[in-house]
Amino acid sequence: MSVAERSLSRRDLFRTLGVATGGITLGRWLGPRAVMGQEPVPAKAIETFTGPGANSHWNSVGPYVAEPQKVPLILLTDRPIQLETPRHYFRTTFTPNEAFYVRWHLPGIPNAVDLEAWKLRIEGSVNKPLALGLPELIQKFTPVSLAAVNQCSGNSRSRMQPRVPGGQWGNGAMGNAVWTGVRLRELLDMAGVKRGALQVQFQGLDTGPGPSGLGSNLFLKSIELGNPILDECVVAYLMNGEPLPMLNGFPVRLVVPGYFATYWIKCLTWIRVLNTPDDNFWMKVGYRVPDTPRGDTTPEDVKAGKVKTVPIERLPVRSFLISPDGASKIPVGMSIKLRGIAFSGFGRVNRVDVSDDAGNTWHAAELGEDLGAYSFRTWELSWVPRSPGLHTLAVRATDERGNKQLDEPVWNAGGYLWNKIERQEIVVGNAS
Amino acid sequence: MKNRCPAIFLVVSSVVVLVVVVYADVKKGYYHPAELGSVRQAAPGELSPDSNYQVSAYLVPGTDLVPGDGSQEVGIYCNACHSTSYITMQPPLPAATWEAEVNKMKGTFGAAIPDDSTKKIILYLQAHYTTENRKP
Numbered sequence: 001m002s003v004a005e006r007s008l009s010r011r012d013l014f015r016t017l018g019v020a021t022g023g024i025t026l027g028r029w030l031g032p033r034a035v036m037g038q039e040p041v042p043a044k045a046i047e048t049f050t051g052p053g054a055n056s057h058w059n060s061v062g063p064y065v066a067e068p069q070k071v072p073l074i075l076l077t078d079r080p081i082q083l084e085t086p087r088h089y090f091r092t093t094f095t096p097n098e099a100f101y102v103r104w105h106l107p108g109i110p111n112a113v114d115l116e117a118w119k120l121r122i123e124g125s126v127n128k129p130l131a132l133g134l135p136e137l138i139q140k141f142t143p144v145s146l147a148a149v150n151q152c153s154g155n156s157r158s159r160m161q162p163r164v165p166g167g168q169w170g171n172g173a174m175g176n177a178v179w180t181g182v183r184l185r186e187l188l189d190m191a192g193v194k195r196g197a198l199q200v201q202f203q204g205l206d207t208g209p210g211p212s213g214l215g216s217n218l219f220l221k222s223i224e225l226g227n228p229i230l231d232e233c234v235v236a237y238l239m240n241g242e243p244l245p246m247l248n249g250f251p252v253r254l255v256v257p258g259y260f261a262t263y264w265i266k267c268l269t270w271i272r273v274l275n276t277p278d279d280n281f282w283m284k285v286g287y288r289v290p291d292t293p294r295g296d297t298t299p300e301d302v303k304a305g306k307v308k309t310v311p312i313e314r315l316p317v318r319s320f321l322i323s324p325d326g327a328s329k330i331p332v333g334m335s336i337k338l339r340g341i342a343f344s345g346f347g348r349v350n351r352v353d354v355s356d357d358a359g360n361t362w363h364a365a366e367l368g369e370d371l372g373a374y375s376f377r378t379w380e381l382s383w384v385p386r387s388p389g390l391h392t393l394a395v396r397a398t399d400e401r402g403n404k405q406l407d408e409p410v411w412n413a414g415g416y417l418w419n420k421i422e423r424q425e426i427v428v429g430n431a432s
Numbered sequence: 433m434k435n436r437c438p439a440i441f442l443v444v445s446s447v448v449v450l451v452v453v454v455y456a457d458v459k460k461g462y463y464h465p466a467e468l469g470s471v472r473q474a475a476p477g478e479l480s481p482d483s484n485y486q487v488s489a490y491l492v493p494g495t496d497l498v499p500g501d502g503s504q505e506v507g508i509y510c511n512a513c514h515s516t517s518y519i520t521m522q523p524p525l526p527a528a529t530w531e532a533e534v535n536k537m538k539g540t541f542g543a544a545i546p547d548d549s550t551k552k553i554i555l556y557l558q559a560h561y562t563t564e565n566r567k568p
Contacts, residue, residue, distance in 0.1 A: 047568060048520070048568065049520065049521065049522070049523060049524075049566075049568075050523055051522075051523020051524050051563075052523055052524050052563045055523075062521070063493075064471060065471070065491060065493060066471050066473070066474060066491075067490055067491060068474070068477075068487035068488045068489075068490065069487055072471050075493065075517070076517070076521055077514065077515060077517040077518050077521055078490070078491060078492050078493050078495075078515050078517050079490075079492055079514060079515040079517075080514060081490055107513060107514060109490070111486060111487055111488075111489065111490070112484055112485060112486035112487070113484075113485050114483055114484045114485075115483040115484075115485060116483040116484075117483075158523070163523040163524075163525070165522055165525055165529060165533055167521070168521050168522065168523060208513060209512060209513055210513060210541050210542050210543070211542040214540070214541055214542045215540065215541060216513055216541035216542055216543070243485075246485070246487045247490075250485060251485070281540065281541075285540065
């Protein structure tokens with residue numbers, strides 16, 4: 001047999017082989033194997049809790065759960081329900097309703113609302129108590145729409161050191177939506193607030209099994225009648241142009257622009273004008289913050305009883321890098337887009353700076369469309385990593401009032417008001 | 433004729449290799465999405481055009497508490513107002529914080545827990561959910 005014949009028959013053999021194994025097996029041992037690198041590492045589940053150190057993940061660590069009208073969200077607790085929005089849903093200015101985070105205080109939350117029976121009541125110290133059905137709210141008043149961020153007071157609580165008890169949120173207890181409904185002021189004017197009244201109290205349909213008069217029975221929030229924020233409040237029946245999901249407060253929800261979500265009563269059913277200050281648990285004890293800059297204090301001062309508190313109000317300025325999220329390596333020298341969001345409850349964000357050297361130097365990002373003072377504002381910036389290795393990106397927002405995010409942490413016993421500059425580690429790989 | 437033996441050998445061995453490769457892929461766990469938390473989609477609900485706006489029941493996934501003395505009391509009294517995921521969600525907390533939490537549930541929120549059960553609940557939480565003893 002000649003050399004040529006020999007090699008030919010060998011080629012035939014390989015052809016047979018190739019057919020027999022679908023060409024896959026050989027491929028693994030020949031050229032492509034080197035290109036495709038080593039065997040994949042099996043995926044690992046995330047830890048089931050974090051602490052005593054700070055939660056190092058962007059979100060909290062719970063499992064994904066799909067509640068009614070919701071895509072799978074991160075479960076904090078199931079009764080009352082608390083669900084966190086995963087990071088990637090913040091790529092857009094408006095957070096989809098089905099991905100919007102959920103936080104209830106009491107276990108008795110509605111599964112159903114009969115709109116024939118349901119009425120929004122305006123009562124208490126008013127000249128003419130009202131009971132308005134949804135059709136009246138829609139038809140009798142000129143609808144108003146505004147974009148506003150809804151953020152839980154305890155968003156990012158799992159960052160605090162030392163850790164504090166409470167919902168161990170990552171950064172996803174927030175969302176932005178266009179809220180459409182009736183101005184609260186019009187409802188109050190129609191009912192006629194009596195002279196000498198002090199506060200207006202809001203109550204939803206949620207209830208708890210606790211004794212009457214305690215915080216475990218009803219969730220109630222109040223705002224001073226002299227507070228100008230009341231002119232900006234909206235009783236919303238639309239969220240991003242759709243009815244609200246039941247878990248976000250169908251049929252109507254109070255929108256308090258720039259204020260923390262604790263005031264945004266879901267399934268709002270009673271608007272009650274009060275003659276005396278509201279001293280229920282959720283005003284007098286819960287949702288209070290130290291009367292200090294940034295609401296910051298120390299465990300020692302709390303223990304010593306030195307901390308004077310006030311009800312929590314506006315959202316401090318914050319910004320986030322949404323992508324890249326650090327889950328993937330970035331080849332060195334490749335120009336990529338850094339994208340994120342920013343907001344402030346004190347005025348529109350007019351500057352976002354990004355650092356790729358852990359906060360030593362800052363570069364102004366390009367801001368997205370201005371959708372109003374209370375909306376998320378998107379930002380982006382092109383970035384070319386120049387060397388392989390670990391890079392730390394940091395993002396810092398400034399609002400029109402000059403409030404700027406700081407690099408110092410916040411601590412208070414409630415785990416509220418976290419707004420430290422966010423960081424994200426990015427692994428840059430060799431490209432050759 | 434001479435060439436047939438190695439041919440058969442190669443075909444047989446390649447089949448063996450293929451089986452091994454497929455088996456190895458299965459062993460990697462690629463075909464066990466349940467381990468990574470796959471969630472079945474809910475079927476669309478039936479809707480009627482009346483005035484009642486209803487969603488299906490909210491889920492109660494249940495929580496794995498560490499077994500131990502006092503876990504039964506936790507199941508009875510804590511569960512009355514909230515699921516025990518409120519416990520497992522917490523970071524490891526100092527023993528004094530757990531005591532304060534249980535006392536807050538009684539004093540501030542009016543949880544009707546008999547004194548001996550209160551003590552048992554506090555001891556249980558302190559035995560399993562502090563920095564010193566919480567297990568992953």
